[in-house]
Amino acid sequence: MALTDNHKNAVTLQVAGLKKYFPVHRGFFQRVAARVKAVDGVDFEIGPGKSLGLVGESGCGKSTVGRLILKLLEPDGGKIFYKGRDISHLSPREMRPLRQEIQIVFQDPYGSLNPRMTIGQSIDEGLRCVGLSKEGRKSRREELLEMVGIWPGAADRYPHEFSGGQRQRVGVARSLSVNPSLIICDEPISALDVSIQAQIINLLNDLQSRLDLSYLFISHDLNVVSYISDRVAVMYLGHIMEYADTESLFEKPLHPYTLALLSSVPKIDDTGTRGAHTPLKGDVPSPLDPPPGCKFQGRCPRVEERCRKEEIQFSRFDGDHWVRCWKASP
Amino acid sequence: MAFQKPLLRTEDLKVYFYGRDKISRAVDGVSYHIHAGETVCLVGESGCGKTVSALAALGLIPSPPGKIVGGRILFKGTDILSLDEDAMQKIRGNQISMVFQEPLTSLNPVFTIGDQIGEAIRTHETISQDALDKRCVQLLRDMGIPSPEQRLHDYPHQLSGGQRQRVMIAMALACNPDLMIADEPTTALDVTVQAQILNLLKSVQEKASMAVLYITHDLGVVSGIADRVYVMYAGLIVEEGNTRQVFGNAVHPYTMGLLASLPDRKKRGKRLHNIPGTVPNPAYKPDGCPFHPRCSHAVESCKTVEPEMIPLEEGHRCRCPVLAKKP
Numbered sequence: 224m225a226l227t228d229n230h231k232n233a234v235t236l237q238v239a240g241l242k243k244y245f246p247v248h249r250g251f252f253q254r255v256a257a258r259v260k261a262v263d264g265v266d267f268e269i270g271p272g273k274s275l276g277l278v279g280e281s282g283c284g285k286s287t288v289g290r291l292i293l294k295l296l297e298p299d300g301g302k303i304f305y306k307g308r309d310i311s312h313l314s315p316r317e318m319r320p321l322r323q324e325i326q327i328v329f330q331d332p333y334g335s336l337n338p339r340m341t342i343g344q345s346i347d348e349g350l351r352c353v354g355l356s357k358e359g360r361k362s363r364r365e366e367l368l369e370m371v372g373i374w375p376g377a378a379d380r381y382p383h384e385f386s387g388g389q390r391q392r393v394g395v396a397r398s399l400s401v402n403p404s405l406i407i408c409d410e411p412i413s414a415l416d417v418s419i420q421a422q423i424i425n426l427l428n429d430l431q432s433r434l435d436l437s438y439l440f441i442s443h444d445l446n447v448v449s450y451i452s453d454r455v456a457v458m459y460l461g462h463i464m465e466y467a468d469t470e471s472l473f474e475k476p477l478h479p480y481t482l483a484l485l486s487s488v489p490k491i492d493d494t495g496t497r498g499a500h501t502p503l504k505g506d507v508p509s510p511l512d513p514p515p516g517c518k519f520q521g522r523c524p525r526v527e528e529r530c531r532k533e534e535i536q537f538s539r540f541d542g543d544h545w546v547r548c549w550k551a552s553p
Numbered sequence: 554m555a556f557q558k559p560l561l562r563t564e565d566l567k568v569y570f571y572g573r574d575k576i577s578r579a580v581d582g583v584s585y586h587i588h589a590g591e592t593v594c595l596v597g598e599s600g601c602g603k604t605v606s607a608l609a610a611l612g613l614i615p616s617p618p619g620k621i622v623g624g625r626i627l628f629k630g631t632d633i634l635s636l637d638e639d640a641m642q643k644i645r646g647n648q649i650s651m652v653f654q655e656p657l658t659s660l661n662p663v664f665t666i667g668d669q670i671g672e673a674i675r676t677h678e679t680i681s682q683d684a685l686d687k688r689c690v691q692l693l694r695d696m697g698i699p700s701p702e703q704r705l706h707d708y709p710h711q712l713s714g715g716q717r718q719r720v721m722i723a724m725a726l727a728c729n730p731d732l733m734i735a736d737e738p739t740t741a742l743d744v745t746v747q748a749q750i751l752n753l754l755k756s757v758q759e760k761a762s763m764a765v766l767y768i769t770h771d772l773g774v775v776s777g778i779a780d781r782v783y784v785m786y787a788g789l790i791v792e793e794g795n796t797r798q799v800f801g802n803a804v805h806p807y808t809m810g811l812l813a814s815l816p817d818r819k820k821r822g823k824r825l826h827n828i829p830g831t832v833p834n835p836a837y838k839p840d841g842c843p844f845h846p847r848c849s850h851a852v853e854s855c856k857t858v859e860p861e862m863i864p865l866e867e868g869h870r871c872r873c874p875v876l877a878k879k880p
Contacts, residue, residue: 280743280744280745280746281743386831388831389831416598416599416770416832417598417770417772417811417814417815418598418810418811418814418827418828418832419831420814420816421814421815421816421825421826421827421828422827422828422829424816424825425824425825425827428824443743443744445744446773446815446816446817446818447816449816449817449818449821450816450817450818450820450821450825451816469818469821470818473818483745484744484745486748487744487745487747487748488744488773489747489748489751489771489773489774489776489777490773490776490777491772491773491776491800491812491815502745502748502749502752503745503748503749504749506713506714506715506716506746507743
């Protein structure tokens, strides 16, 4: 996606042609036997105060994208622009000030908090980076806890004293402690019960409008993504298959994979009648041995000879609706 | 079918878990029934007792610490709580079978899947090795597993998650059971594979006219497959009815709250309904209605009086005296 410099500065995050190939070592000398193309040319952007939903099945590379943006992994190709600045090859030292601006909320609220630290201490770690005094930290800590809906006195308690939903609130407070403008939410609600999920979604939405945050919302749950995101990118085996506004993606899905995903989501239907749908055949192929041509060709109901031979390009359908399927071209 | 006797009926089932200094009342008076060929869903959040109330029907409550302290479980008219282990073994896997959530941990990694499906059959029948192999291949073929002759000699780690779950279902179907209990069989799977497994379950159920007791927390799945639904909260059934009644005309505030809290595209821009608070710990359940601390309709009496199931219309009952009165 070619963009002017002006536009680059206006978006919070822009990712162009992002690639990550993981080496697979085999044999006595641990030679690189193959490469898993976990992320293979991913493009998208997130505007200020906007949410991008990144959906896909397990193993499609969506979490790897999140980690690449945070520079927890080094990209093997492509560029990451944060507020117009190319951060794709910054050294850890150069990255440090930016870490305050890009934060992450993890999936598992049980694994992502240190059980030996009170939640106050956990949040303090972030506040120290900002360089607050002891007094300043205390008041900011209370402010943060209140912001995520936890009574401020809880700062002296340990993670095991909280429920899953409360822990996830602490995780959110922790990521907010350094005043970020972009938060990567990596399946933030999948580990929570249904009645708690809505609480966290509402919290994320409130914080977004209050603090003008941008979210990269990584999830496999299409219902949640359709509720929370402004734009959606559908990933399959390291490729983005379709990228569009939430409305157009759900109203007018173009890629056969998007169609299949949407029709597989169980829907609540209070009339008691059930729509018949034909599920996709087969499983997601191993990323070690993806099919040639279009990555979806083995399961695609509309596959043709060309799909099996050619690498399919990611192209604009209309407006801001992008799709990686030649049959969908206008 | 209503005039027939149900295949499985539990009456006022109570299963408690005894800890060192506390008692967890995991299942606290649950009555449900399933007719032959029916799909019944037990739905609820983690810790509400849905799995325990189904495991009790197979005599699989770990004891100690668990103990069935009250109630009856009638399978084809006999109380299976009074059966000894030998008699139970004849029912388990043969007439009532089970599919678990996590296929990777419920399959034995050191035996081939042929061995494991075969074991289920050999436990209940005397059969030659040739006939056994043929039957296993046929089962795998019915499950839609490609080249079943070769897969028979595979180990579980060589299969994908969806295929492993197909193997689990093949094992559960091996002895043509009358009832299959499926405990979150698709929760660990991706949506496209989940759709495949749900379709598979539906087709094998129709072919074998088998009843399915399906345990899940996913209301979308329930709405897609269930004939009747039981909504559980804190060890109790709070609402029951057919799918149309429970999803279209929910009466209990918990059911209504759950349905309203589900995100979807049509609710964009609006706040999601949210049920405040969290599920109570089964060892420290509130008095009265267990839902009252989170309920916006609660009145004074909810805090002290344990509510009864109140019939609403044919087959639709709910455990809320406040809302059930208003039609």
